[in-house]
Amino acid sequence: KEKTYTKTKKESLKIQTQHHQNENQEETMGDDFSLLQGLTEKVQELLEKNNILTYQDIVDADVEGLEVLLLQAGPAYKRYNPATWPDQARLAMQGKWRELEEYQEILSLKKKKNKS
Numbered sequence: 001k002e003k004t005y006t007k008t009k010k011e012s013l014k015i016q017t018q019h020h021q022n023e024n025q026e027e028t029m030g031d032d033f034s035l036l037q038g039l040t041e042k043v044q045e046l047l048e049k050n051n052i053l054t055y056q057d058i059v060d061a062d063v064e065g066l067e068v069l070l071l072q073a074g075p076a077y078k079r080y081n082p083a084t085w086p087d088q089a090r091l092a093m094q095g096k097w098r099e100l101e102e103y104q105e106i107l108s109l110k111k112k113k114n115k116s
Helices: 002-021 041-049 055-073 082-093 097-115
Strands: none
Touching: 041 055, 055 082, 082 097
């Protein structure tokens, strides 16, 4: 199931890359947090409740601010690590879909390496 999700995410990122290659660099995609690794629906709902609605909002909140938000939300959010969210959001905000995909692949490899 996880592989299908990752594949779907990769396909979505490829579509975004192709789409944006044909458009003006300044135009950006809607702020779809599901394209950011580690942002589950549960976290997205928490961010929305706290008026974090755009990639820029994630960048502005920075890692410390996001960590505080997760801690205040309670133990159910303890397992989430926002360390890479602002960097991912910055790449998405800039329309750097290929770089975002490469960054996420590196993150996935590190995560797999840490588990073994």
